[in-house]
Amino acid sequence: MNYKNITVAGSGVLGSQIAFQTAFHGYNVSIYDIHDEAITKAQKSLAKLKGVYGNYFKDEQRAEEAMTRFTFSTDLAEAVKDADLVIEAIPEVVEIKTKFYKQLGKVAPAKSVFATNSSTLLPSQFAEYTGRPEKFIALHFANQIWAKNTAEVMDHPGTAEHITLELLDFAKSIGMVPLHIKKEQPGYILNSLLVPFLSAGQNLFANDVAEPETIDKTWMIATGAPMGPFGILDVVGIQTAYNIVLMQASANPDATNSQKKLAELLKTEFIDKGKMGVATGEGFYKYPNPAYLEPEFLKA
Ligand code: NAD
Numbered sequence: 001m002n003y004k005n006i007t008v009a010g011s012g013v014l015g016s017q018i019a020f021q022t023a024f025h026g027y028n029v030s031i032y033d034i035h036d037e038a039i040t041k042a043q044k045s046l047a048k049l050k051g052v053y054g055n056y057f058k059d060e061q062r063a064e065e066a067m068t069r070f071t072f073s074t075d076l077a078e079a080v081k082d083a084d085l086v087i088e089a090i091p092e093v094v095e096i097k098t099k100f101y102k103q104l105g106k107v108a109p110a111k112s113v114f115a116t117n118s119s120t121l122l123p124s125q126f127a128e129y130t131g132r133p134e135k136f137i138a139l140h141f142a143n144q145i146w147a148k149n150t151a152e153v154m155d156h157p158g159t160a161e162h163i164t165l166e167l168l169d170f171a172k173s174i175g176m177v178p179l180h181i182k183k184e185q186p187g188y189i190l191n192s193l194l195v196p197f198l199s200a201g202q203n204l205f206a207n208d209v210a211e212p213e214t215i216d217k218t219w220m221i222a223t224g225a226p227m228g229p230f231g232i233l234d235v236v237g238i239q240t241a242y243n244i245v246l247m248q249a250s251a252n253p254d255a256t257n258s259q260k261k262l263a264e265l266l267k268t269e270f271i272d273k274g275k276m277g278v279a280t281g282e283g284f285y286k287y288p289n290p291a292y293l294e295p296e297f298l299k300a
Helices: 013-024 036-056 060-069 094-107 161-173 190-206 212-223 229-236 238-251 257-273
Strands: 005-009 028-032 070-073 085-088 113-116 136-141 150-154 177-181
Touching: 005 013, 013 028, 013 036, 013 060, 013 085, 013 136, 036 060, 036 070, 060 070, 085 094, 094 113, 113 161, 136 161, 150 161, 161 177, 190 212, 190 229, 190 238, 190 257, 212 229, 229 238, 238 257
Parallel strands: 005 028, 005 085, 028 070, 085 113, 113 136, 150 177
Antiparallel strands: 136 150
16 A cells, blocks of 8 residues: 545545544645635644544644645645545545546546445445446444444445455554454444444334433443443434434335334434433533443442
């Protein structure tokens, strides 16, 4: 793997984190977004991330140096002109990604490898538009990339083997734990496990089987896990949980009563009341000191 210049396309929540993580490990990072306001916003996010990284890694100097490795552009051809690798973190909308890959395939140099950070869409959906399916792969990061440093590297049927190996190496070189997913799997590994687990917990609640605290307590005591499904849901955010239930219900015309009941409950009891999870200070628990972290929680 001989990459030096990385382009990150889309500089929102994940794009700015990917950009910082990559610059922090010495790469030149070109950031592409669609308009000047988005670039200004990205610059603010990067300045905040500088503080986060300096603090987390106890190395302010290194975080300061990372800030010198960014360039910004709203012109795609300019942004990718030297790219060894383009990491795409633009909105999770099929039409937007399709249009992006059609354009990218035309303007990027032949050497550029493309990786999508999409959470729910499969790389094979876009492979033909890239004009280089063998150099296209998924590289999926988790939010708060510096601490939750999984990099799920997922092939599509046309990905060349040496590209997979390069991406696994690249991920390692930016401080991630590379995790190879050998064939396409919606939800990768993490969400293939997490989404059914969170749904199971929520269904127990929606069906009046038990209260969230009882469910979390059961899971935490019996498995030794540091959090139960409702503690995790607060971190993920209630809006995302709600979107997932709606998606599951719309994909299934015979949506169960429990899914409908759950959607209604998340909407009226949480979203409408501004209880969105950790981000707003309250969800299933109150923050910054949620009950499940109190020593008594697992005893009583
Ligand atoms: P976001 O909305 O925070 O950021 C998207 C960015 O893309 C914005 O800056 C927007 O201006 C820009 N954009 C819009 N259209 C564009 C285009 N045509 N070309 C270039 N940039 C464009 O979104 P996000 O949460 O960072 O998610 C981005 C991708 O990362 C999605 O595919 C999502 O599934 C994935 N992802 C998100 C998370 C997460 O926790 N947020 C985690 C893993 C993966």
